[in-house]
Amino acid sequence: METLAVPQGTFSLARYPIRQQETLRAWDAADEYLLNYLHDEQLLTSSSNILILNDSFGALACALADYQSSSISDSFIAYQGMRNNLKHNKQNPDAVPFRHSLMAYGNPDQPYDVVVLKITKSLAQLEDQLHRVRPFIDENTKFIAAGMVKAIHSSTLQLFESLIGATTTSLARKKARLIFSTLNPTLSRPENSYPKSYTLENTQYQILNHANVFSRERLDIGTRFFIENLPADERYQQIVDLGCGNGIVGLMAAAANPIATISFVDESYMAVASAEHNFANAFPERQAEYSVTDCLSNMPSDRYDLILNNPPFHQQNAIGDFIAWQMFNDAKAALKKGGELWVIGNRHLNYHLKLKKLFGHCVTVASNKKFVILKAIKK
Ligand SMILES: C[S@@+](CC[C@H](N)C(=O)[O-])C[C@H]1O[C@@H](n2cnc3c(N)ncnc32)[C@H](O)[C@@H]1O
Known part of the structure; x- marks a missing residue:
């Protein structure tokens, strides 16, 4: 203080x-x-x-x-x-x-x-x-x-x-x-260009993005690699998209896991509103949960089968991996025994060290030149 x-x-x-x-x-x-x-x-x-x-x-x-x-x-x-x-x-x-x-x-x-x-x-x-x-x-x-x-x-x-x-x-x-x-009331102003929409490549999903949303103009390359490698299995009934942004990860997880319930979580109101719009548009018949909160605080413990996370590199103007660390800690608490945390990150961020420290192990699910997707299971 x-x-x-x-x-x-x-x-x-x-x-x-x-x-x-x-x-x-x-x-x-x-x-x-x-x-x-x-x-x-x-x-x-x-x-x-x-x-x-x-x-x-x-x-x-x-x-x-x-x-x-x-x-x-x-x-x-x-x-x-x-x-x-x-x-x-x-x-x-x-x-x-x-x-x-x-x-x-x-x-x-x-x-x-x-x-x-x-x-x-x-x-x-x-x-x-x-x-x-x-x-x-x-x-x-x-x-x-x-x-x-x-x-x-x-x-x-x-x-x-x-x-x-x-x-x-x-x-x-x-x-x-x-x-x-100073306001000039007679100024002729352009229209607000937000929210903006694009079609998610190789799908028919329209992705709406409010102004403060990550990758609001186009699909991020890390997110693309993540959605190409998402898991599908009937055991994933409760899935969290942690730090959901516009909700693309949760949306594609829903497509791959048709009976799962997805929870979208972000600390940005615009992110969660975008995710809600996008999910409701893609799956009008499916229910989902939406929370604006810090990491997974106020979310239930021992509940989820799968948590998907593309962590942020900064909070406001502070750059660092402290949010990733908090997200991984909260994910461990929120997962059921046997539940899985899947994380995507740039190779150089070394998230595997954090996951090993917390979960006692960590495996690489997929990797390319730039990104690595890691999995840790709650024992
Ligand atoms: C790298 S973006 C990933 C967005 C989306 N999942 C994707 O892959 O396109 C990280 C997201 O984490 C959110 N975020 C940052 N700090 C957070 C926190 N403390 N709690 C929850 N979400 C947070 C940001 O608002 C942002 O939407």
Whole structure:
């Protein structure tokens, strides 16, 4: 837990989930820059109606909880992080109402006074968010985005110019920058290009992808190799697609295992919504389960016959294999005795070492130049 000191107060903040020996902070220099700017420019009054977009772990929510703030994000982890940090700082965990990325952004009759937006890695997500927020702002709304300089490109500013209106930037401070945009109500705007669809190769399945979904433009080559090698057997009755993205892996597992029930799990609301749409479209007569959660937390133990997993390499801006490790641990708990975890990864990630450590063994099911598919059985 580290301390953020800004004009709005001093807050002890942790990332989520809380890990022993965490080396990363729960906020960045862009959060600090933004909060200082709001104070220095006296942009807030006690009645300010504020929308916070993409708050990483609730640093902005903690600092702005005394105003009429609400928060929107596509991340369950960000939501839990915000609640934990509000609680830890003796604030009501519901003080800043949370809505996920596919819900209405506000009330069109009450335009926001202030919108603060943290720039994420995904330009697609930004494009979608600017389309979604536009009906809830007017020319008087102070629209301020904040990000690390390395994440702000001319294409980022171009999106603000074309979807909101006149846009300027601040000087950089501690490698962070602010972006100021003012709504131009007469601007003729392009349509939102999200969600996007493609036909899954060699099938007739239409795959819908919301803006923040992995491989939203086309099938990922790792996923392709995984679906070419999925197991089929009547003993797989309860199957989990862990970190499902658009749900292609679970969908193809369902096609190969016609009596199985598939559970789609992801921490992204847009991912699970895409998977739900895609599965319902492909198998209108079959039931499936959908969960937005962190790895398999809150999922039953000793229940599943098969867990399929293409782990992520990063969580928000932090790159590392800690999520894979948590996914494998959770998978072990969620599997029945004799249940199998199948994992695909780049060869160099050495997931076999982790699986051996956890399960006591691990076999290679298939491999090519780039990827390896590994299997571990719960004994
Ligand atoms: C490499 S993508 C795989 C997507 C899909 N299964 C495929 O193969 O195309 C990893 C997925 O894990 C999800 N993810 C990341 N962190 C997670 C977490 N803590 N809990 C659950 N899902 C997570 C991401 O949102 C992303 O959809």
